[in-house]
Amino acid sequence: MSPANHSCSLVDIGANLSHAAFRHDLEKVVMDAKQAGIKHIIVTGTDLQSITSGMEIVRANEGYMTLTAGFHPHVASQLDPSALVHLERWLADPLIVAAGEMGLDFNRDYSPRDVQLSAFISQLELACRVKKPVFLHQRDAHDSFYQLLREYRGRLNGGVVHCFTDERRALFDYLDLDMHIGITGWICDERRGRHLQELVSSIPADRLLLETDAPYLLPRSIVPAPAGRRNEPGFLTEVLNTVARCTGKAPEQVAAETTAAANKLFNLKLVV
Numbered sequence: 646m647s648p649a650n651h652s653c654s655l656v657d658i659g660a661n662l663s664h665a666a667f668r669h670d671l672e673k674v675v676m677d678a679k680q681a682g683i684k685h686i687i688v689t690g691t692d693l694q695s696i697t698s699g700m701e702i703v704r705a706n707e708g709y710m711t712l713t714a715g716f717h718p719h720v721a722s723q724l725d726p727s728a729l730v731h732l733e734r735w736l737a738d739p740l741i742v743a744a745g746e747m748g749l750d751f752n753r754d755y756s757p758r759d760v761q762l763s764a765f766i767s768q769l770e771l772a773c774r775v776k777k778p779v780f781l782h783q784r785d786a787h788d789s790f791y792q793l794l795r796e797y798r799g800r801l802n803g804g805v806v807h808c809f810t811d812e813r814r815a816l817f818d819y820l821d822l823d824m825h826i827g828i829t830g831w832i833c834d835e836r837r838g839r840h841l842q843e844l845v846s847s848i849p850a851d852r853l854l855l856e857t858d859a860p861y862l863l864p865r866s867i868v869p870a871p872a873g874r875r876n877e878p879g880f881l882t883e884v885l886n887t888v889a890r891c892t893g894k895a896p897e898q899v900a901a902e903t904t905a906a907a908n909k910l911f912n913l914k915l916v917v
Contacts, residue, residue: 651731653900654684655885656907656915658827659746659780659807660864662688662710663698666875668861674877675706681879684904685913686710689780691717691746691859695743696735703740711913713780715745721756721764728732735851736775742911744772745780753784762789763877769797772827773802778910779804781824798822802908808858809841816844820852825910827854833887846892850902854886854910883911 657678657851665668667674678686688703688710690696696714703710714735716724724732736744747768749761756764772779781804807815807823819826826848832841844854861875864883871877885903889896908915 649750653682653882653885653897653906655682655855655881655900656685656904656913657722657857657859657881658687658805658854658907658911659689659713659829659857660686660878661695661861662686662702663690663695663879664860666873669846671702673708674879674908676767678878678881679709681915682900683878683881685907686878687742687907687911687913689746690710690714690735690741692723693731696722700735700738700740704875707740711740711742711911713743713745714741715747715768715780716764716784717746718748718750718761718764719755720722721761722762724767726770729771731770732768733775736771736777742913743778743780743828744768744775745804746782747779748782749786750782750784750788751789762793764815765793769793769801769906772802773800775798776802778802781806782808783815785809787811787818791815792817794819794824796820798824803853805910807808807856808862811839812840813844813847820848823852825852825854826907827856828888829856829858829883830862830866830880830884832891833866833883835865836867840893842887845888851906851909853888853903855888855899857884857904862897866885883917898911
C-alpha cells in the first residue's frame with residue numbers, strides 16, 4: 646500500500662464507522678488513521694441505528710471524532726413523525742456537527758421518489774431550525790435536488806455535497822450556492838474518476854473537502870488492494886495525493902486548505 650503522508654494533517658469528513666465492516670477491529674482502524682495523519686474523523690449517521698451506534702463510537706473517541714445525523718434517501722420511508730422528533734433531539738447534541746446524510750437518490754430508488762422528496766424537505770427544514778450545516782447526498786437527481794437546495798439555501802448554515810461524482814454543470818450549480826464539495830476515492834479511479842480529475846481544480850480552496858466514505862469507495866490507486874477491499878480513514882492520503890496532483894499543488898497545501906475548510910464549516914475547533 647502507499648505510504649502515509651505523516652507531514653499532513655487531514656480531516657475525513659465522512660466515514661461510516663458504525664458499519665459492520667469495522668466491528669472486529671475499529672480500535673486498530675482508528676490507530677492507523679492517526680498514524681496516517683488524520684487529525685479528525687466525522688462519522689456519518691444515516692438512520693437512527695447508525696446515529697445511535699455512531700454516537701457510542703464518537704463518545705469513546707471524543708475530541709478526535711464528531712458525528713452527522715440524518716436519514717439517507719435509501720431509508721427515507723423510515724422518517725416518520727416519531728423518527729423526526731428523535732432526529733431533532735439528536736441534532737441538539739454538540740457532538741453532532743451536521744444534519745444528514747440527507748438528499749435524493751434516483752439511481753437505486755430504494756425509497757419511492759415522492760417519499761425521498763418529503764424526507765429531504767423535512768430534514769432541510771430541521772437543519773434550518775437547528776442551524777447546523779447539511780451533509781448532502783445526490784445521485785442521478787440533480788435537477789430536483791438543486792431546486793430544493795436553492796430554495797432553502799438562504800436559511801441554511803452552509804453544507805457539503807458529499808461524495809461528489811457528477812458533471813461540470815452540477816458542480817458549478819452547487820458552487821454558485823456557496824456549497825462545499827466532498828471528494829472521495831472516486832477521483833483515484835483512472836476510469837470512472839477521470840472527469841473528476843479534470844474538474845477538481847475548479848473547486849475553490851475554501852470549498853474543497855476530502856472524505857473516504859469508508860468502508861466504501863476504496864481508492865483504486867492502492868496497490869495491492871487490502872483484503873476484502875475495505876476502505877478506511879487512513880487511506881484518505883490517497884485522495885489527498887490525487888487531488889494534489891490534479892490541482893498542481895503540494896499535498897501539504899491541499900491538506901492545510903481542506904482541513905481549514907472542514908474546521909470552519911463544521912465548527913470543529915481544531916488546533917491546526
